[in-house]
Amino acid sequence: MSMKKRTRWVYGLGNAGASFIWTFTGSFLTQYYTDSVLMSAAFIGTMMLIMRLADGITDILQGILIEKTSTRFGKARPWLLASIIPLIVTTVLVFNVPASLSVTGKYIYICITYFLMATVFYTMFSLGYWTMLPMITGDEHERNRVASASNICGFVAGLLISTVTVPFLNSMGGSSSQSAWRVIAYVFAGFALVFAVACALFTREKNKGENREPIKIKTSVKALLSTRYFYIALIFAVSTSMISAIILGAPVFYARDVLGNSNFYSLLALVYVVPTVIGIALAPKLYLKIGKKRVMALGCAVAILGRLIALFNPYSLIITLLGTLVSAIGMSMYAAGGWTLASDIVDYLEPKLGARVEGLATTCTSFGNKVGTGFGSAALGWALAIGGYNASLPRQSVAVQRSEIFLLIVIPIILCAVSFVMMSLWRIAEEPTKRKVRI
DSSP states (O other): OOHHHHHHHHHHHHHHHHHHHHHHHHHHHHHIIIIISOOOHHHHHHHHHHHHHHHHHHHHHHHHHHHTOOBTTBSSHHHHHHHHHHHHHHHHHHTOOOTTSOHHHHHHHHHHHHIIIIIIIHHHHHHHHHHTHHHHOSOHHHHHHHHHHHHHHHHHHHHHHHHHHHHHHHHTTOTTOHHHHHHHHHHHHHHHHHHHHHHHHHOOOSOOOTTSOOOOHHHHHHHHHHSHHHHHHHHHHHHHHHHHHHHHHHHHHHHHHTSSOTTHHHHHHHHHHHHHHHHHHHHHHHHHHHOHHHHHHHHHHHHHHHHHHHHHOTTOHHHHHHHHHHHHHHHHHHHTTTTHHHHHHHHHHHHHHSSOOHHHHHHHHHHHHHHHHHHHHHHHHHHHHHHTOOTTOSSOOHHHHHHHHIIIIIHHHHHHHHHHHHHHHOOGGGSOTTOOOOO
16 A cells, blocks of 8 residues: 555544544434433533534634644644543543432533533644645645545444444443443544544654744634635534434434334444445545646535435335435535545635644634534434424324424435535635735
8 A cells, every 4th residue: 555545544434433423423422412311402502503503613723733733744734642531531521421410410510521422622632634645745636535535434434323322222231321321432432533543643744833923813714704715714613513423413303203213223324324425435536637626526416415304204214215326426425525625724714824834724614514413413302302302202292303304304404405506606725826825
């Protein structure tokens, strides 16, 4: 394996590690809180939204800290290294709400542990990780390949999580069993630790920046805020991340309540993840031949088609699987390029600033990701609450089923349309390289 290929896949291990944290919590934390801890779905959804909005502040602060960091290890990598152990520990704590606590005590425990895990340490890890992307290589095509490898690793880890979790929970007493959640949290945290450490130790920043001039944060922020591409990338990140959060969390309930069998969740995940991984692997070649913007816009349209197919008969497993398959193909066409938009902005602003603002530019994607995830997670809790979800019932009401259908099918159609519009406005590659940015 060539050095470039090794770099891609070693870097991708970091996203696999992140997936064992983020995909696991995104897919199952709401179910854990409602079914095992017996918390209000409305409270959980609102709490997650507030935490994600707070996350926007920590994203900005972390981006500034990265820009001010200059060490022999680089400026983003030290933060990646520093965040791993605290992130692992707090993830385990999130899935270990003490049964002895009062209801108020549980609310407080949930807010504190989730805040530390998601808003503090995952922000540190995620922003450190993705800020390294434009530092690994300055070549846009190679950067697309690195991002593709990273996304493949993340989705493969996600597939394992989706395939194993529900059968394991069912074999250990169901989603109400605290011991089952504890065991699987330990296992996934262990995988996350191994993969994240491997990435942090063996991925190198191309330009560490030991001798560079101190960056003027105020000037850099003004430059970012003066370009429309910052806002386009931000809106795109919000819409796509909200879709991802819904796709992670809603199918757990959808398979059981709408399709009538919780074990169908693993099948839905398999049909979604496998074509997504294949599509992401092929995406860099399509970007090179057709153009990243065109391929990503086409992917949005195909994803809409897939959701429309599923809407035709949402109670049919076959129709749902077909719609999921088509939607996955579409999502794969633009999922691979989402995190490279920040890198494009870095390249776009460099001639004007005389410096590369990887940390700050990455905040537009990271902040959008957190806000979108927050709204997606909140939408799940709110939809369940509006429908009258009751964890003690063996079969949920028609109102709950309709809420889940609207959440998993209709909302993604709207959000994909937003993403399509954003890609139609993304013309950064068509503008002169030396264009001046008004600051």
